Amino acid sequence: MISFPSRLFGAVVALTLAAGAPALSQQLELKIMAPAAPGGGWDQTARSMQQSLVAAKIARSVQVTNVAGAGGSVGIAQFVNGAKGDGNQLMVNGFVMVGALAMNKSPVTLEQVTPIARLTEEIQVIVVPANSPIKTAQDLATAVKADIAKVTFAGGSAGGVDHVMAALFAGAIGADAKKVNYIPFSGGGESLAAILGGKVTAGISGYSEYEGQIKSGKLRAIGITSEKRIAGVDIPTFKEQGIDLVIANWRSVVAPPGITPEQRKVLSDAVASMVKSDAWKEILKQKGWEDAYLADEAFADFLKKETVRVTDVLKSVGLVKS
Amino acid sequence: METFAALAHGMAVAVQPMNLLYALIGVFLGTAVGVLPGIGPALTVALLLPVTYKLDPGGSLIMFAGIYYGGMYGGSTTAILINTPGESASMATALEGNKMAKAGRGGPALATSAIGSFVAGTIATIGLAFLAPWLVDFAVRFGPEDYFALMCVAFITVSATFGDSPIRGLTSLFIGLTLGLVGIDKLTGQARLAFGIPELLDGVEVTTLAVGLFALGEALYVASRRHHTEERIEPVRGSLWMTREDWKRSWKPWLRGTMFGFPIGALPAGGAEIPTFLSYSTEKRLSKHPEEFGKGAIEGVAGPEAANNASAAGTLVPLLTLGLPTSATAAMMLAGFQQYGLNPGPLLFAERPDLVWGLIASLFIANVMLLVLNLPLVGLWVKLLAIPQPWLYAGILVFATMGTIAAKPSVVELSMLAGFGVLGFLMRRFDFPIAPVVVGLILGPIAESQLRRALAISLGDPMTLLQSPMSATLLGIALIALLAPFVMKGMGRFKANED
Amino acid sequence: MTDLPQGPASRRVDRAGVVIAAVLAALAVVLVWDSRQLATTTMYGMGPEVMPVVIAIGLGLLAIGNLVDALRGNLPARESADRKAVWLILGGLVLLIAIIGLGGGFIIATSALFVTTSAAFGRRALLADAAIALVLSTLIYLAFDRLLTLSLPTGPLERLL
Structure with a gap:
């Protein structure tokens, strides 16, 4: 399927080729799977890749397909089985898929795919309502230690990055992660309403999602989860407040299993030139995503470590049976 | 009066000829994709978003609003004409609308739905412009226990869709509740009734169920009894347009539907389904022609359609004032804003009033365009029903399955669609009402997760349901609604037995 | 639309009605069986296993109701199907x-x-x-x-x- 805009771009690419422009990769015809419904973070990542790859003339055409279901479990199963050995396919994935695969007892794992690169990450934040007596991360820690059941955390779906973070916070301050009173809401909107309405003690989310509320003073951010402070964000990290909590909602791109090293290199190179393109940088700025490019073996290592960490946390809160 | 000036400025931008053209294209594209069952306005917007990338912000927002309204209206068109609700919010429309179409009153049904959408959209847009800050304050105070109480009210009022026998109606409802359990439990991430099939982990898609039960079930049923009575569909009987009587019977439901749709749509977890059901049952109770319900009562189309449209404007309240995307469609709107590096939220009204008011004006213009485009088409749409029966039903089935094929082309999903078709056929054959199944699937999971959230916050104390004034009031209303008709029905039954 | 008993002729045991009741009862059993394999990890409030059991009880009661209707022959009349x-x-x-x-x-x-x-x-x-x-x-x-x-x-x- 070729959409109108990409057909136009195709014509442009053909013209530049005729003019004698080099680069073999312009022949690339890619398919990117977003293992989620249109509109979500993975879909937006896939479509942003599509836009940048075509705009920067790295690929001749890029087609995005959506295979929604169970935090990506359905998509990855189809990808691993259906795209095996195909050097023209990519799949977007991220933090949430690690937990989803473990919780759904998926027969397909992330070890089977060929890692290409980590692309972006979003920093996480803990917020409280503006009128809350809790002012710092240490205040929250004190409250949790006093009576862990009474401190309610609102966040996204069970086993997702927000939930894992609540458990990690409890673990970091020496409380029992299993006893955290975490209340999953469907979608950032619903949990934000619960926080603003004072129904819960604190809320956990990606920073960009609550940025507006934090800046307008309706929510107080008590800590962000990055290693160091971020330019332009006037919020202390948990680390500098003496709590060892570093986590990010990363998104990455992988290739099917069974591709040749040459095929892998072509895909890696395409993604490497994509992240350097102006189109990609512009999109990152628009969407508030941090550039977290990490390629090939370094990314493969990261993926392994993150899988172990997330699975351990999910075991500790009882979502994954050990 | 600042609001007026800002709105007037937005209007001035929106009525430029080029922008009007964009609105028309948007409405047309939106209707074209929105008529596919299973592809609601959110998915329509998502699929067509790339089309708007190439335009300037103003033009893009306007086309965007057009696609959105077009997608919503497309769902109602199929609900009325071929008993195939394009999305869950037009299910209530299908109940009466299709009966009207079969009785040759498809024209008035489509017209009351288009005009009702317009009226509701207009009132709700005005409400959005003037009441947003106040309404959002109320919406944020609505906690899990209050939502649960609201669900209780909804459960009891939708008994209007139950038909005549409580046992059969409840059986249908419980089948729906059972289907609602399928998939990953939102609060603990555990799979229920998924039997190890990954496609089931996300639960039963409302549109798959509705299309299967309504469209496929109906086709099977009509085919099975063709040898008894050749079902004759007359495309037009009486006036193609709304008569004076139709207008008289429609305007109050339009207004009441708006009153349900706008505030509930503004609630972060309100949605569009509950107001449409509430409107349907209210109209059934208040109607001077209750005997026509189930046979094609125009009130039953006018009210839910208005409620659906008003709730859509309602979801913009938390989106624009708080940056809360409370529905899939609102999330897509957010994506539309983000194209321009804007993040809706408390600062947006202050920082970029031109775009906010531009959007509100666009919604208004798109609404007008919808009316301009669709009213002349009513005659054409209704002619579709004149197609010979074999081809008509064959076409309906192709169309009904196509939505699922486009949205989720998996063998499991299509098998579920076929299975629900068989269920719909059997339920019709053994005279079980269809609508409560869908109601159960939609409301059951919401009621369960809100109750569990409320109990988790209160550490298991059920008194939390009575301690919130809002929840206590709603539960009181539910109790009255539960007892009142029972008392009356009981008396009615005594009389019937004496005969 | 004919929900009234169709005179004495239909006052026989309706086999289809018995099958419907049996299916509902079987569904209730499946719900309970499925809910038993859920792990109760919920620390506060209500776990995921409660609602299936509540619905199963409802289905069980409705199975009895449908069975009574079927035994009394209270089901609406049906025409033969093609x-x-x-x-x-x-x-x-x-x-x-x-x-x-x-x-x-x-x-x-x-x-x-x-x-x-x-x-x-x-x-x-x-x-x-x-x-x-x-x-x-x-x-x-x-x-x-x-x-x-x-x-x-x-x-x-x-x-x-």
């Missing part, structure tokens, strides 16, 4: 699913459904209907896949376009 028509349409749906599952593409799959459905409604001109179906589904495919950029399943025919 089984052939029903099977034809179901066959069309199975064909559709199989063709899409095997990669036959949108056009052939929906054409198969079109032809069987129109046959179920009494048409006997199979070839004419097949021609109509192919033209129609090709037009739909072109309109929605190519013009409106929905992605519909492709097979041999779609690749020719």
